[in-house]
Amino acid sequence: xPKRVDHxxxxxxxxxxxxxxxxxxxxxAVGMRDVAAEAGVSLRLVQYYFDTKEKLLLYGLQHLxxxxxxxxxxxxxxxxxxxxxxxTVEALLLASLPTDEESRTFHLLYSSYAILSVTDEALAxxxxxxxxxxxxxxxxxxxxxxxGTGLADPDADARTEAxxxxxxAATMGTSILVGQRSPESAIAVLRHHLDRIFAAAGxxxxxxxxx
Numbered sequence: 456x457p458k459r460v461d462h463x464x465x466x467x468x469x470x471x472x473x474x475x476x477x478x479x480x481x482x483x484a485v486g487m488r489d490v491a492a493e494a495g496v497s498l499r500l501v502q503y504y505f506d507t508k509e510k511l512l513l514y515g516l517q518h519l520x521x522x523x524x525x526x527x528x529x530x531x532x533x534x535x536x537x538x539x540x541x542x543t544v545e546a547l548l549l550a551s552l553p554t555d556e557e558s559r560t561f562h563l564l565y566s567s568y569a570i571l572s573v574t575d576e577a578l579a580x581x582x583x584x585x586x587x588x589x590x591x592x593x594x595x596x597x598x599x600x601x602x603g604t605g606l607a608d609p610d611a612d613a614r615t616e617a618x619x620x621x622x623x624a625a626t627m628g629t630s631i632l633v634g635q636r637s638p639e640s641a642i643a644v645l646r647h648h649l650d651r652i653f654a655a656a657g658x659x660x661x662x663x664x665x666x
Contacts, residue, residue, distance in 0.1 A: 466504050469494050470518035473511060478560040482567035487511065509578055516568050523561055526550045540601040541653050544594060548624045548645050553631050554638040562628040591617055598652065607653045616652055623648065 472494035477485045487508055491498040505511035530546040531538050553559035572578040594617035601607035627641035
C-alpha cells in the first residue's frame with residue numbers, strides 16, 4: 456500500500472528549505488530550483504505545491520510568522536502561567552530582535568519580504584500588511600489592558616505607543632544585523648521605553664528574558 460503523503464508537512468518542508476536558502480543568499484536571489492535542491496526534492500514537486508515563486512514566498516512568510524509566534528509563546532511559557540501585560544509586550548519585542556540564528560533569519564527575511572512587496576506586483580497584491588497590523592493591534596490591546604489595571608501610564612495613547620515600540624524594535628533589529636549596536640544595548644533601549652510607559656507598579660513584573 457503506497458505511503459500517504461501529508462501535504463501540509465510537504466509544504467512546510469519546502470518552506471523551511473526556502474527560509475534556509477534565503478537566510479544564506481538573501482530572499483531576492485532565491486529561485487525555485489534552489490529551494491528544491493535544499494529540500495532534497497524535485498523542482499517539479501515544488502512547482503506542484505507552489506505554481507509561482509510569489510506563492511512560495513507568501514507561504515514562506517506565513518511559515519516564518521508561525522515560527523515567530525511559537526518563539527514568543529515559548530518565552531511566555533518559561534515565565535509562568537500569568538506573565539502580565541508588560542512581560543508579554545517585552546516578549547513580543549525581544550523575540551523579534553536578531554539575537555541568535557533563528558531570530559536573525561526572521562528579521563532578515565521579514566524585512567526582505569516587506570521591501571520586495573513594494574516593487575513586486577504579485578507580492579504587493581497579497582495581504583502582506585495583515586501581519587504587521589495584527590502585531591500593532593495586539594500590542595495596543597496589551598497596553599490598554601495595562602492601563603486598565605493601573606500598570607501603565609493612563610494618559611499615554613496606547614496605539615501611538617504600540618506603533619512606536621514596534622518601529623523601534625524593527626530599527627534596533629536592523630542596527631544589530633549591520634553591526635551598529637549589540638543586542639544588549641538594543642534591549643536596554645527598549646526596556647528604557649517600557650519603563651517610561653509602565654507605571655512603578657508594573658516594574659515589579661517578571662521580565663521575559665534578555666535573549
